[in-house]
Amino acid sequence: MKKFKINSVEYSIDTEKTIFEFLKDIGIYVPTLCYHPYLRPIGSCRVCVIKDRGKFKNSCATIIDDGMDIETHTPELIEMRKWILQFLFSERNHYCMYCCVTNDCEFQNLGYYTGLDHFHFPTFKNIFDIDNSHPYILFDNNRCVLCSRCVRVCSEVAGHFVLSENNKGEHSIIVADNGVQFGKSSCTSCGLCVQVCPTGTFVDKYSMYLGRSWETQKIGSYCFSCPVGCGIEIYKRGNNIVKIYSDWDSFTKGLICHKGRYEAVINYRKYKNGSNIDIYENLNKIVKDIDESSVAVVDGTLFNEEIEKIRGLFPKTFALYKVNPKILDNPISFDELDNYQTYIIAGWDLNKEYGTIGSVIKRNKYYRNCKVIYLDEGKFEISGKTIFIYKNYYSSNFLNGLDCDHLVLPLNTNDVGLLKLIGNKTLQEIDNLEYSSLFIFSRDLNLNISNITGRFKRRFLFTIDVDRYSELFDEVFPIVSEFEVKGSFYNLFNQLLCVDRVFDREVV
Amino acid sequence: MKKKKLVSTIWCEGCSGCHMSFLDMDEKLVDLIKKGMTFSATPFTDLKIPPHGTDIGIIEGSVATDTQEEEVKMMRERCKIVIAIGDCAVFGGIPTMRNKYKTTEIFSRAYKQAETNHNQHLPSGEDISKLLDRVKPVNEVIKVDYYIPGCPPTPEAIYEALSKLIEDQSPELKGKLLSYE
Ligand code: SF4
Ligand code: SF4
Ligand code: SF4
Ligand code: FES
Numbered sequence: 001m002k003k004f005k006i007n008s009v010e011y012s013i014d015t016e017k018t019i020f021e022f023l024k025d026i027g028i029y030v031p032t033l034c035y036h037p038y039l040r041p042i043g044s045c046r047v048c049v050i051k052d053r054g055k056f057k058n059s060c061a062t063i064i065d066d067g068m069d070i071e072t073h074t075p076e077l078i079e080m081r082k083w084i085l086q087f088l089f090s091e092r093n094h095y096c097m098y099c100c101v102t103n104d105c106e107f108q109n110l111g112y113y114t115g116l117d118h119f120h121f122p123t124f125k126n127i128f129d130i131d132n133s134h135p136y137i138l139f140d141n142n143r144c145v146l147c148s149r150c151v152r153v154c155s156e157v158a159g160h161f162v163l164s165e166n167n168k169g170e171h172s173i174i175v176a177d178n179g180v181q182f183g184k185s186s187c188t189s190c191g192l193c194v195q196v197c198p199t200g201t202f203v204d205k206y207s208m209y210l211g212r213s214w215e216t217q218k219i220g221s222y223c224f225s226c227p228v229g230c231g232i233e234i235y236k237r238g239n240n241i242v243k244i245y246s247d248w249d250s251f252t253k254g255l256i257c258h259k260g261r262y263e264a265v266i267n268y269r270k271y272k273n274g275s276n277i278d279i280y281e282n283l284n285k286i287v288k289d290i291d292e293s294s295v296a297v298v299d300g301t302l303f304n305e306e307i308e309k310i311r312g313l314f315p316k317t318f319a320l321y322k323v324n325p326k327i328l329d330n331p332i333s334f335d336e337l338d339n340y341q342t343y344i345i346a347g348w349d350l351n352k353e354y355g356t357i358g359s360v361i362k363r364n365k366y367y368r369n370c371k372v373i374y375l376d377e378g379k380f381e382i383s384g385k386t387i388f389i390y391k392n393y394y395s396s397n398f399l400n401g402l403d404c405d406h407l408v409l410p411l412n413t414n415d416v417g418l419l420k421l422i423g424n425k426t427l428q429e430i431d432n433l434e435y436s437s438l439f440i441f442s443r444d445l446n447l448n449i450s451n452i453t454g455r456f457k458r459r460f461l462f463t464i465d466v467d468r469y470s471e472l473f474d475e476v477f478p479i480v481s482e483f484e485v486k487g488s489f490y491n492l493f494n495q496l497l498c499v500d501r502v503f504d505r506e507v508v
Numbered sequence: 509m510k511k512k513k514l515v516s517t518i519w520c521e522g523c524s525g526c527h528m529s530f531l532d533m534d535e536k537l538v539d540l541i542k543k544g545m546t547f548s549a550t551p552f553t554d555l556k557i558p559p560h561g562t563d564i565g566i567i568e569g570s571v572a573t574d575t576q577e578e579e580v581k582m583m584r585e586r587c588k589i590v591i592a593i594g595d596c597a598v599f600g601g602i603p604t605m606r607n608k609y610k611t612t613e614i615f616s617r618a619y620k621q622a623e624t625n626h627n628q629h630l631p632s633g634e635d636i637s638k639l640l641d642r643v644k645p646v647n648e649v650i651k652v653d654y655y656i657p658g659c660p661p662t663p664e665a666i667y668e669a670l671s672k673l674i675e676d677q678s679p680e681l682k683g684k685l686l687s688y689e
Contacts, residue, residue, distance in 0.1 A: 093604075094599075095595070095599055095600065095601060095602075095604055095605075096595075096688040096689055097595050097601065097602065097659040097688065097689060098602060098605065102688070102689045103689045108688065111688065112686055112687075115680070115681075115682065115686065117598070117655040117656075117657055117681060117686060118592070118598050118599065118645070118647060118652070118655040118657065119598075119599055119645065119647075120647075122648065123599070123600065123604075124600070124604060124607045124608075124642070127607070127608050
C-alpha cells in the first residue's frame with residue numbers, strides 16, 4: 001500500500017499507476033501534450049508538470065510512490081506550464097489562422113487553457129519543406145511539436161515502423177523511412193499518425209475543411225471494407241462522411257488500415273448519389289419478374305439480412321464464388337493472434353490486405369522477435385507455436401501434417417455469413433441450366449461476372465456502380481452503400497457484428 | 509471627474525479587419541466615450557500621427573517594412589500603453605506566409621512573373637518603403653503591454669480590454685474572448 005498526498009489531501013493505492021492517471025481518476029485536470037492514453041508515455045513535453053517534495057516531475061510518466069507530496073496547481077506550476085507552452089509555440093509555424101486544423105487542435109486548446117495571448121520567442125526560425133507527396137496525408141513539419149506520438153503509434157500500435165525523428169535541437173523533424181518523400185516511403189496509409197497528431201502536422205487531405213470534429217456527429221461502427229471488421233468511428237456531417245477514425249475501445253484496439261480509413265470514405269462520396277434507395281425497395285420492383293426459372297447470385301459484400309431476404313424471394317440462390325468452408329473453423333480471436341511464435345503467410349500481402357492482421361504480425365515480429373515466413377520463399381523452418389494464415393483457397397496441401405493452427409482469410413467481408421446462409425455452391429457447378437433469368441446482387445466494385453452472364457435470357461444486376469456493367473445486363477439497379485444500411489455480418493473470427501444505418505435515406 | 513484617456517491607433521501590415529472590429533463596437537464606443545475615452549489618430553479623425561502623451565496606442569498589423577518599424581517605434585515613444593491587436597500584430601499573422609521566401613523572390617513573383625504585370629517593372633524610389641527580410645510581430649520590435657489576438661478580434665474582446673484600461677486595471681482575455689482563429 002502506497003500512501004501519498006495530493007494538494008495536501010491524503011490518498012493511498014495498492015496498484016501501480018502514474019500520477020496523471022490517478023489525478024484523472026479523482027477528477028483533477030492537468031494538461032498534457034505528448035501523452036496519449038493508448039501509447040507508451042515518454043514524458044518529453046513537460047506540459048503535465050507537477051511538484052513533488054520540492055522537485056518538478058512529469059505526471060504522465062511518473063509512477064506514484066510511497067510518501068509523495070504532490071502539488072498540481074500552485075501559481076508557480078501554472079506559470080511554469082505557460083512558459084513550457086511558450087517554448088513549444090516558438091521556432092515553428094503556429095499561425096493558427098492559416099492552419100487547416102485551427103479550432104480543432106489539441107495544441108491550440110492548450111494555448112487557450114493556459115491563457116497564451118502572444119508568442120514570447122521568435123517563430124518561423126527554420127523553415128521546412130511541406131511534403132505533399134502522399135496520396136491521403138499532408139505532412140508539414142513546420143507545425144510539429146516533436147511529441148513523437150506519430151512515431152510511437154506507427155511502431156508500437158500499427159507495427160509499420162515508417163516514422164522516426166531526425167536531426168537535433170531546433171532542426172529536429174519527423175521523417176518517413178529515414179528521409180524518403182512520404183508518398184514514396186513504405187507508409188501503408190493506415191492514417192494512425194494523423195489520428196494521434198495533436199497539431200496540424202499530419203492532416204487528412206480528404207477531410208480538411210469539411211467539418212471540425214465538434215461540428216460532426218460521431219457514430220461507432222465496424223469497418224465493412226474487409227473481413228476483419230475493425231472497430232471504427234464515423235464522423236458524419238450533413239450527408240457526408242468527414243472522416244473515419246479507428247476505435248481504441250473496440251476488439252481491434254485502435255487498429256485500422258487504408259481501406260477502412262480512406263478508401264471507404266472516397267468510395268462513399270463517389271457512389272452515394274442516386275443510390276439512396278435500399279435493396280429491399282428495388283427488390284419489390286422486380287418481384288413480378290421472379291419465377292421458377294429465376295436464379296439469384298449473391299456474395300459476401302451483402303449483410304446477413306440482405307442475403308436472407310434474397311434467399312426468401314428466389315427459388316434458388318447461389319454464391320458468386322467458392323468460400324473455403326474452413327473459415328467456420330477459424331480457431332482464434334483477434335486478441336489471440338498475438339500468441340504465436342511463427343507466422344506463415346500465403347497468398348496475401350501483409351501491407352495491402354487485411355491490414356490490421358498485418359499490423360499485429362509485424363508488431364510481434366519486432367517486439368517479440370517472432371518469425372514471419374512467406375510461403376513462396378521456398379524452404380523454411382518453424383519454431384514454437386505456429387499459425388498458417390492464408391487467403392481463401394490457397395493450396396496448402398504440403399502443409400498438411402505440419403503441427404500448426406490454420407487461419408483462412410476469406411475474400412469478402414461477410415463470406416462467413418454467406419457460407420452460413422447460402423453454402424458455397426456456385427452457379428458454375430450446375431450443368432443443366434433450367435434457369436433463364438439471372439439476378440446478381442453485390443457491392444463489389446470489381447465484379448468478375450462476364451463468365452456467368454452469357455447463358456441467360458434475362459439478366460439483372462444490383463450494384464453500387466450502376467454505370468459500369470450496364471452493357472452486360474438488361475437492367476441495373478442501384479443498391480445503397482454499406483453506410484446506408486442497418487445490418488449485421490460475421491467477420492473472419494466468426495464474431496457477429498452489427499452496424500447502424502449512418503445516413504438516413506433522403507425522402508424524395 | 510476622472511482624467512480623460514487619449515487613444516490613438518495605427519495600421520501596419522494588416523487588412524484593416526481589426527480596425528473594422530474596433531468600429532464594430534458600435535454603441536459600446538459611446539459607452540467608452542462616456543467613461544472618459546477620447547480619440548486622436550484613429551479612423552474617426554483620419555489623423556496619422558499620434559500626439560505625444562497618448563495614453564493608449566493600438567497597433568494593427570505586423571511589421572513588414574522599414575517605415576512600419578519606425579511607426580511602431582514612434583507609437584512606443586508617444587504612448588504610455590501599447591496594445592497589439594489582431595493576429596498579425598500579436599503573432600505576425602498572414603503576412604508571415606512570405607517568410608518562407610527571400611524578398612528578391614517575392615519581388616520577382618509580384619512584379620516580373622505576375623500574369624497581369626506587362627511592363628515587368630520593379631518599383632523603385634526613395635519614398636517607397638523597403639521590405640524587411642522577415643515579417644515580425646510587433647513585440648519583436650518594441651515592448652508591447654497588452655495583446656488582443658484574433659483574426660480579427662471580436663468587438664467584445666476589444667471592448668473588454670479598453671474598458672478595463674480606462675479603469676486603470678489590467679485586462680485579461682479568457683474564454684471566447686481569447687481566440688487565434
Ligand atoms: S497546429 Fe494547432 S496550434 Fe499550430 S497553427 Fe495549427 S491550429 Fe494553431
Ligand atoms: S499512415 Fe500509418 S504507416 Fe503511414 S506513417 Fe502514418 S502511422 Fe505509419
Ligand atoms: S507530427 Fe504530430 S504527432 Fe508527430 S511529433 Fe509532430 S506534433 Fe507530434
Ligand atoms: S504530457 Fe507529460 S511530459 Fe508530455
